Amino acid sequence: MALLDVEGLTKCFGGLKAVSNLSFQVNEGEILGLIGPNGAGKTTVFSLITGFVPPNEGKVLLEGKDIVGLKPYSIAHKGVARTFQIVKPFRKLTVLENVSLAAFLRHSARKEAEAEARRVLERVELIDKAASYASDLTLSEQKRLEIARALATNPKVLLLDEPMGGLNPTEIDHASILVRDICKSGVTIVWVEHVLKAIMNSCHRVIVIHHGEKIADMPPEQIVINPVVIEAYLGKKANSYKKGEPIC
Amino acid sequence: MKKTVLIIIGLIVLGIAPLVVRSPFFVHLMIMVLMWTVLGASWNILGGYAGQVSFGHATFLGAGAYTTMILYLSCGVDPWYGIFIGGIVAVLISLPIGFICFRLRGPYFSLSTLAVAEIVRLVALNWESLTAGPVGLLITTLPQVSFFGKAINWESKVPFYYIIAIITLIALIITYIVSRTRVGAYLLALREDIDSAESIGINTVKARVVALALSAFLAGIAGGFYAMYLRYVDPDAVFSIGLSVEMLFIAVVGGLATVGGPLIGAIVLVTLGESFREHFLSGHLIFYGFFMMLAIRYMPDGVWGRINTLFKKLRLKKDVNHGTA
Numbered sequence: 001m002a003l004l005d006v007e008g009l010t011k012c013f014g015g016l017k018a019v020s021n022l023s024f025q026v027n028e029g030e031i032l033g034l035i036g037p038n039g040a041g042k043t044t045v046f047s048l049i050t051g052f053v054p055p056n057e058g059k060v061l062l063e064g065k066d067i068v069g070l071k072p073y074s075i076a077h078k079g080v081a082r083t084f085q086i087v088k089p090f091r092k093l094t095v096l097e098n099v100s101l102a103a104f105l106r107h108s109a110r111k112e113a114e115a116e117a118r119r120v121l122e123r124v125e126l127i128d129k130a131a132s133y134a135s136d137l138t139l140s141e142q143k144r145l146e147i148a149r150a151l152a153t154n155p156k157v158l159l160l161d162e163p164m165g166g167l168n169p170t171e172i173d174h175a176s177i178l179v180r181d182i183c184k185s186g187v188t189i190v191w192v193e194h195v196l197k198a199i200m201n202s203c204h205r206v207i208v209i210h211h212g213e214k215i216a217d218m219p220p221e222q223i224v225i226n227p228v229v230i231e232a233y234l235g236k237k238a239n240s241y242k243k244g245e246p247i248c
Numbered sequence: 249m250k251k252t253v254l255i256i257i258g259l260i261v262l263g264i265a266p267l268v269v270r271s272p273f274f275v276h277l278m279i280m281v282l283m284w285t286v287l288g289a290s291w292n293i294l295g296g297y298a299g300q301v302s303f304g305h306a307t308f309l310g311a312g313a314y315t316t317m318i319l320y321l322s323c324g325v326d327p328w329y330g331i332f333i334g335g336i337v338a339v340l341i342s343l344p345i346g347f348i349c350f351r352l353r354g355p356y357f358s359l360s361t362l363a364v365a366e367i368v369r370l371v372a373l374n375w376e377s378l379t380a381g382p383v384g385l386l387i388t389t390l391p392q393v394s395f396f397g398k399a400i401n402w403e404s405k406v407p408f409y410y411i412i413a414i415i416t417l418i419a420l421i422i423t424y425i426v427s428r429t430r431v432g433a434y435l436l437a438l439r440e441d442i443d444s445a446e447s448i449g450i451n452t453v454k455a456r457v458v459a460l461a462l463s464a465f466l467a468g469i470a471g472g473f474y475a476m477y478l479r480y481v482d483p484d485a486v487f488s489i490g491l492s493v494e495m496l497f498i499a500v501v502g503g504l505a506t507v508g509g510p511l512i513g514a515i516v517l518v519t520l521g522e523s524f525r526e527h528f529l530s531g532h533l534i535f536y537g538f539f540m541m542l543a544i545r546y547m548p549d550g551v552w553g554r555i556n557t558l559f560k561k562l563r564l565k566k567d568v569n570h571g572t573a
Contacts (some may be wrong), residue, residue: 050447076449084447090440101437102448104430113430153448 001064003028003188004157009048009058018044020212031189033203037233041212042192043085046159050082051075081155083146085162089134095145096130102152117152124148124178140171157188164195176202266409275405281518282412283470288498288510289419290466296504297432298459299439301358304365305495308338308464310486312471317385317481326391331472338468339461346457369487384482408477419466423507435459497536501543503550512552
């Protein structure tokens with residue numbers, strides 16, 4: 001049985017079908033990449049899974065139990081954590097406070113929550129910044145803080161929404177190592193990303209979404225040569241493009 | 249360590265102040281300062297910690313005041329229980345208000361509290377069988393109570409002083425506990441970002457309702473005391489928007505989301521206000537407003553926050569000097 005099973009998920013915003021009859025499975029222990037052109041519906045999928053937006057149709061099964069209709073906080077209780085594409089740290093709180101707050105989910109005493117938060121901060125290499133305010137961090141650090149906060153809730157599934165967006169190549173390599181590390185520690189990861197290099201190097205499987213529909217579901221090496229995917233990203237002509245030829 | 253000493257000194261000063269300074273005006277001023285500290289602390293829990301700006305806190309003050317008054321006048325319930333029951337009634341009233349208003353976020357929430365407060369005031373004004381409407385309720389005598397065999401003289405202000413001092417301590421202790429536990433941490437998360445708070449498993453509606461209930465309880469108790477101290481309530485005296493705004497002023501000027509802030513805010517504003525009230529009626533609000541502007545411009549973290557940063561700077565300077573010497 002898959003850890004997370006999405007069946008026939010559909011969401012319309014007015015006349016626009018943001019996600020349409022989308023089904024996929026996430027197996028325990030894997031890193032699943034979720035890619036697609038801008039506006040394909042990737043972030044909406046995350047919002048649907050985590051309960052921020054209710055779907056029009058479809059089911060989301062976590063370990064066989066439907067979690068559609070639950071509030072975001074109780075989905076977090078059940079072990080699904082997410083990060084936000086546009087980082088949403090608690091800006092006027094320190095890094096340690098940010099992460100402790102998430103650790104409170106599993107530890108009611110402040111001491112234990114703080115100890116857990118420190119462990120997580122060491123893992124994401126933010127421990128030196130524990131006393132800084134979240135608003136004083138660089139974007140790269142804020143993205144890691146976002147991951148740390150999600151990790152501190154001790155999730156089974158971690159949904160990462162563009163953790164590499166806006167980072168430079170060194171930071172991207174660094175973050176890729178972190179994501180793989182998290183996976184090795186037993187957390188299943190679903191990863192939305194535009195930085196394809198990072199996806200290709202780290203994911204076990206990649207799903208491509210276009211106009212809210214799934215157009216491919218295969219290992220990363222096959223994704224890059226799949227004509228349907230190339231068409232979605234670059235247009236029809238790209239498939240017949242030969243080296244040296246002018247595009248128009 | 250230093251903090252404990254300061255707190256003990258504070259408690260001693262609080263304890264002997266009315267015995268040392270016997271001027272009735274001074275004791276009245278102290279009572280007003282302490283009462284407004286409780287009201288500021290009440291507003292601070294919801295507005296400072298949880299970041300939910302309310303313009304309608306007079307509702308809870310009024311609920312506490314009327315409950316205590318009505319229970320005493322028609323059922324003969326002693327005000328000492330009445331004040332406490334007033335707090336509970338304020339909590340009960342806060343629940344449906346929270347249920348309705350917390351569907352809204354940010355400024356829309358604030359506006360809805362303003363609307364609810366007006367509705368409550370108008371209900372109190374027109375429900376004459378319960379509240380006697382604009383005429384108000386008046387009590388002439390307070391019950392005989394003896395303390396260590398001595399009958400308490402209600403004509404003196406000193407017994408009221410000790411009662412409100414105890415209530416203030418309770419309010420500050422509640423704030424301290426809130427600031428130190430998971431509840432307080434959750435409230436801060438609400439203030440910062442509701443979506444993020446939900447994503448890490450915080451039931452944000454419940455957390456806001458808890459904050460509102462705690463806040464309403466303190467305001468209700470202060471309201472009950474207010475009624476007994478002045479021995480008179482009418483809808484405009486306890487449900488007016490002016491009162492709600494004064495609570496906000498005190499919390500903001502003192503320092504949002506700090507334990508001692510409301511006390512500092514009340515000392516500064518009430519002392520100023522009461523001193524000017526003698527010369528022109530309602531003039532105190534002008535000074536509140538003026539001070540509020542100064543505070544927002546020069547001390548956005550409030551007086552208390554400002555003092556804290558100054559202390560930190562001084563300590564840093566000391567450390568640096570020691571380091572070089």
